[in-house]
Amino acid sequence: MSQPHQLKEREIVLEARSVTKRYPGNVALDRVTYRIYRNQVNVLIGENGAGKSTLMRILAGVERADEGELFLDGQHIELDSPRDAAAHGIAIVHQELLALTNLNVSENIFAGRELCRAALLVNEREQEGRSDAALKRLRKPMDVKAESGRLSLGYRQIVEIARTLDQRSKILILDEPTSALSTSEAESLFDVIMDLKRAGVTIVYISHRLHELLHLGDHFTVLRSGRVVGESLRAEVSRQWIVECMSGRKETDEAIAPGRAATSAEVLAVRELTLASVADDEAAQTALHGVDLSLHAGEVLGLYGLLGAGRTELVEALAGLRSIESGEILLRGKRVQADGVRGAMKAGIVLMPEERQRDGLFPDLSIRENMMMSAADGLFLSREAEIRRVNELAAELHIVARDMELPVTTLSGGNQQKVLLARCLLCSPAVLLMDEPTRGVDVNAKVEIYAILRRLAAKGLSIIFTSSEIEETRALADRVLVLCQGRIAAEFTRDELTDEGLFAAASPSIVSSTSNLRDLASGHTV
Amino acid sequence: MNSAAGAVSQANRAASASARLVLLLLRARAVLVLFLLLVLFSALAPEFLTANNFSILTKHVAITALLAVGMTFVVLTGGIDLSVGSIAGLSGMVAGYLITQGISFGGSIHYLPVAMVVLLAVVVCLVVGALNGWLVAKAGVAPFIATLGTLYIARGAALLISNGKTFPGLGGSVTHGSTGFTAFGQSFLLHVPTPVWMMMALFAVAWVAAAKTPFGRHVYAVGGNERAARLAGIRVPRVKMVSYLFSALCAALVGLIIASQLEAAHPATGESFELNAIAAVVLGGTSLMGGRGSVTGSLIGAFVIGVLADGMVMLGISEFWQIVIKGVVIVLAVAVDQLQARLQARLLPFLAQTGIEGER
Numbered sequence: 001m002s003q004p005h006q007l008k009e010r011e012i013v014l015e016a017r018s019v020t021k022r023y024p025g026n027v028a029l030d031r032v033t034y035r036i037y038r039n040q041v042n043v044l045i046g047e048n049g050a051g052k053s054t055l056m057r058i059l060a061g062v063e064r065a066d067e068g069e070l071f072l073d074g075q076h077i078e079l080d081s082p083r084d085a086a087a088h089g090i091a092i093v094h095q096e097l098l099a100l101t102n103l104n105v106s107e108n109i110f111a112g113r114e115l116c117r118a119a120l121l122v123n124e125r126e127q128e129g130r131s132d133a134a135l136k137r138l139r140k141p142m143d144v145k146a147e148s149g150r151l152s153l154g155y156r157q158i159v160e161i162a163r164t165l166d167q168r169s170k171i172l173i174l175d176e177p178t179s180a181l182s183t184s185e186a187e188s189l190f191d192v193i194m195d196l197k198r199a200g201v202t203i204v205y206i207s208h209r210l211h212e213l214l215h216l217g218d219h220f221t222v223l224r225s226g227r228v229v230g231e232s233l234r235a236e237v238s239r240q241w242i243v244e245c246m247s248g249r250k251e252t253d254e255a256i257a258p259g260r261a262a263t264s265a266e267v268l269a270v271r272e273l274t275l276a277s278v279a280d281d282e283a284a285q286t287a288l289h290g291v292d293l294s295l296h297a298g299e300v301l302g303l304y305g306l307l308g309a310g311r312t313e314l315v316e317a318l319a320g321l322r323s324i325e326s327g328e329i330l331l332r333g334k335r336v337q338a339d340g341v342r343g344a345m346k347a348g349i350v351l352m353p354e355e356r357q358r359d360g361l362f363p364d365l366s367i368r369e370n371m372m373m374s375a376a377d378g379l380f381l382s383r384e385a386e387i388r389r390v391n392e393l394a395a396e397l398h399i400v401a402r403d404m405e406l407p408v409t410t411l412s413g414g415n416q417q418k419v420l421l422a423r424c425l426l427c428s429p430a431v432l433l434m435d436e437p438t439r440g441v442d443v444n445a446k447v448e449i450y451a452i453l454r455r456l457a458a459k460g461l462s463i464i465f466t467s468s469e470i471e472e473t474r475a476l477a478d479r480v481l482v483l484c485q486g487r488i489a490a491e492f493t494r495d496e497l498t499d500e501g502l503f504a505a506a507s508p509s510i511v512s513s514t515s516n517l518r519d520l521a522s523g524h525t526v
Numbered sequence: 527m528n529s530a531a532g533a534v535s536q537a538n539r540a541a542s543a544s545a546r547l548v549l550l551l552l553r554a555r556a557v558l559v560l561f562l563l564l565v566l567f568s569a570l571a572p573e574f575l576t577a578n579n580f581s582i583l584t585k586h587v588a589i590t591a592l593l594a595v596g597m598t599f600v601v602l603t604g605g606i607d608l609s610v611g612s613i614a615g616l617s618g619m620v621a622g623y624l625i626t627q628g629i630s631f632g633g634s635i636h637y638l639p640v641a642m643v644v645l646l647a648v649v650v651c652l653v654v655g656a657l658n659g660w661l662v663a664k665a666g667v668a669p670f671i672a673t674l675g676t677l678y679i680a681r682g683a684a685l686l687i688s689n690g691k692t693f694p695g696l697g698g699s700v701t702h703g704s705t706g707f708t709a710f711g712q713s714f715l716l717h718v719p720t721p722v723w724m725m726m727a728l729f730a731v732a733w734v735a736a737a738k739t740p741f742g743r744h745v746y747a748v749g750g751n752e753r754a755a756r757l758a759g760i761r762v763p764r765v766k767m768v769s770y771l772f773s774a775l776c777a778a779l780v781g782l783i784i785a786s787q788l789e790a791a792h793p794a795t796g797e798s799f800e801l802n803a804i805a806a807v808v809l810g811g812t813s814l815m816g817g818r819g820s821v822t823g824s825l826i827g828a829f830v831i832g833v834l835a836d837g838m839v840m841l842g843i844s845e846f847w848q849i850v851i852k853g854v855v856i857v858l859a860v861a862v863d864q865l866q867a868r869l870q871a872r873l874l875p876f877l878a879q880t881g882i883e884g885e886r
Contacts, residue, residue: 321757345759359757362750364817373747373758376740423758 010219012074013038013202014059014090014171019068021054023413023440028054029065030226036171041193041203043213046223047246047469052206055223056173059204060092061085083112091164092173093157101149106131108148109163134162137199138192154185161192172196173204178212190216208306208468209507210239224248243499247471267462268295268318268349268431273327275310275317275486286310288317288486290327295431295462300453302477303466306506310486311466312354315433318464319351320344331430345374348430352420354439354466360420363409367401370408371419375426393422397452414445421452432456434465438472450476470499482506552866556810556826556859560833567837574840581719587832588725589780593803594810594824595725595732596776599769601807602736604749604816605662605669607770610777610803612680613651614796617781619684620647622693622791625704637702644710648778654680655774659767677800684793693791711786721783728776732821745769749816805852806831809859811866830855 014036021029029051036042036059046052057063059070061079070077072088079085082092100108106124109131117123131144140158142151148159157177164172174193178186193203193216207213213220220237222230222245230245270293277287288310295301305311316322318329320341329336329349336347344350353359362370368390372381375389390404397418401411408419417438424432437453438446453476457463467473473480474497482490482505490505551558568575593610600607624643628635638646654676661672698704713720736742744765747755756762780799785791810827812819834855838848 319757341757342759342761351757353754353757358751359753362747362754362817364750365746369743369746373743373755373760376743378740380738381740381743427759 010037010040012036013072015071016055016059016065017069017071019055019058019065019070021051021058021063021065027226029058031068032223032226032228034221034228036202036204037219038202039197039200040218041197041205041216043217043220044204044206044223045208045213045220045242045246047471050223050246051226052223053175056092056175056204056206059085060090060173062092086167086169089168089170090173091167091169091171092175093160093164093177094175102147104145104147105135105142105151105159106144108159109134109144109166111163113167130166131162134166135159137165137195138162139195140188140192152185154189157185157189158192161196165196169201171202171204173206175206176208177205178207178209186212210242210503211507213242214239222246239500239503243470243503247469247474247499264297264299266294267297267299267332268293268464269330269333270294270318271328271330273314273317273329274325275313275322276325277486286313286486288313291486291488293481293488295464297462298457298460300457300463300465300476300478302473302480303464303483304468304470304473304480304502304506305466305483306468308485309483309506311468311483312435313486314483315351315435315464315466318344318349318431319433320349321351345427345429348428349433350374350424350427350429350431351433352424352435352437354435356416356420356440361408361416363407365408366405367399367408367411367419368404371404371422372426374423389426390422393425397422398448412441412445414441414448417441417445417449418452421449425456430462432461432463434463436467437465437476446472470502473497473502474499549866549870552862552869553811555862555866556823556830559809560826560830563830563833563837567833567840571837571840574837579836579840583832583836584722585719586836587829588719588721589783589799590802590806590831591725591825591828592721592728592776592780592783593799594806594828595729595821596773597800597803597807598732598810598812598819598821598824599736599745600669600773601804601812601814602745602749602816602819603766603769604752605766605769606673606804606814607658607773608670608673608800609654609658609676609680610773610780611796611799611801612677612684613654613774613777614781614784614799615793616654616680616684616687617647617651617778618785618791618795619687619693619781619793620650621707621782621785622696623687625696625698625707626693628702628704637698637704639703640698640706640710643704643707644782647782648775651774651778651781652771655771655777656767658774659770662770663763663766681793681797684795688791688793690793692793694789696785696789696791708786708789711783721787724779724783728779729821729825732772736821741765741768746817749818751817802831803828805856808856808863811863813863813867 012035016032016034018031018033019029020027020031032051032055034044034055044052044055054063058065059079061082061084064080070079072090077088079088079090085091100111103111106128110127115123115126115130128144132141135141135144135158138158138161140155140162142155142158148156151159161172177189190212193205197203205213205216214234214237217237218234220230220232220234220242221228222242224246229248230241232241270291273288273291275288286308291314293301303311303314313322317324320336320339320343331347331349336349337343341351357363362373365373368386371390371393372386387404393399394401394404399411399415399418399422401415408416411419434453438449441449453463453465457478465476467476477497478494480492480497480502481488482492482502484506490501492501573579593614597607597610621643624638624646625640628637630636657679658673658676661667661675662669665672696707698707709720711721715723736745744755744760747758747760748762748765752762755765777796781796784795806827807819807824808814808827809830810819810823810825812823831852834852835848838851843851
């Protein structure tokens, strides 16, 4: 690993100055000044929703900032498109790989910038030659004519990096590159990154996985809720510093009343739940291996895990959205038939999805119609009854809207989330599943939603929520199950819960069995 | 509340009221266009506004309106039904065959009563509709392709029934006990043609279903966000199936009305009717992307198309120009629809302003 340099010797290659980006109902970046140092591995850390991906999309020309400026080598630049960014030598490998799975490796490497002969025909031979050269430089030679859809995710990543290499990118942004990779794939990616660094490329590296960051990083920046909350060199960075910066624990420590011990009756039992892995082009499904869990009345159970750990798969399987391979789901001792969402809903298990725009809301319909969607049954709708129910729930959940007949898109993120919560509650569920309950909502709405969920739990509703945020997991859960690569890796009660313990249990490369997790939890470094 | 805040909220209310008015006018544009056309043709052609002409006009409109109202649900789910013209043709041919040829079994030919004939024709068409629904909802075929296929299948079937010939004499014969079919399209009730009654009845059913039943809400939900609809516990395949069945039912009635009016069933009946129906739906403000629109809009759209066509005939405009003008109107309608969508998106935050204010 390289020697740590003095800060003054470091040269800023790219700087985002006072960048602000707003989304409806949410400020993603709030006057962020972010510096990238030449020929270093610049690590950017933060929880989901901290604004990392937004910042990177701005640097890569995918999105424009509402306010603020970008400087490359001290020169002011404007980036209107990824093409502009590429022209300035900035390239990004996205978290969701954008590989064109129907094209072969070299076609992917040259997609959108095909080499032409006589200004018309694609010069395949030269494309293949240059692809081959780029892959060899990465020490990952492969058949450049292979269809990229057949490649593993790790190799697709290499193809994307080869693409940036051929473009002679000076700055390479890697957004959670290891989230979908196996351990060995990740390790060979680290070799590639070190090679690139030696070749003079500046790397921006985003990840949740602490041991990776500590292994690779030269310069660390921490984002929280759209602001830079910490900057430091490798020599001065410790696990504890990162975890504290990320979670900002001082602010919210003990903000929520402690939950109850799970002494009440068991409501939900899951035994040996197994789900096959699917490597679909669109959405890869993590396999679940023999997951057991039990949930008591009025209990709030947190599912913590990194990206791709299988959290979403687990709650979606419980909600009837995914067909399970084996295992059983028992609700109050009775087996829940696996006949889709409606069956689960009727039985009393309801899911509030993670991506509310994609999976939850009907943008053309009113707030009232969105809220009443799952409750609509029978032959005719009663507008009066609906208005009554909607107003009751709006009061109970503090949904602030001018008029319930306006489209749901007029609401802020937090209020939209509460509309979905209201929809779930109208099904009068026994078990409420929430996938990332506060994704994309502002801090105040977060606190409000936590309070609402606590209140619901106190009334006897059992809740399972998934989260990739430690802060949220600590604030909300009575008990936490940590998922890692489709398995339950650890269980913590509220008293046992520590930030480091959660992190350690969720990190794949160091988990072998639950027994040695407690060692890791007590501050063992990798 | 202090006076300054009161003044602000009053200004907001006034501004949002005018925003609402603009949106209302845009949404009601099909009615405005219809009104303008009526005024224009009444001024230019004196005989346009007579009771007799109006009776003819509404009979023409009833055909397009039935198809358009039926198609509306399909389009609201994000689909399209290209097969309605062929289904209309098939329905007429089934009825024509049964009335003139009867059914032969046990060595002799039996003629069915007219009610039975109508029922059988409708059932055959519903089978085609069910095929559409199955292909789209279960087999995952794109609606455009699925219904393009059934367009050919139904048309081919209609041609096969008579080997391409016309069945004349659908008045039936007293000896066979097969008379009465002409009443379907030619009779009057309270001086209003029966087809117009049928149009009104189906419109009423469709309107209630769209606005007042869970099914209607599910249709909008499926078209607005299919993934979310599934997650909200809506049986998406069933909603689509019912939509295609309703469209086929309306098309079947159209085929029967035309055969009854002509007292003959021709296998080419209904060719390119689907295009008129789609045009009416789009003119009525229903988005081809699904999730947005109304049954009332489709009815008004059908009137616009019908009035435009009949009015131009009365003015003696060349048939070729009529086609061009119809095309221009459709393109304009969709362009204005896009304008409305964009304007609406810009006005909405404005409408919700006080809501955001209250949140702080």
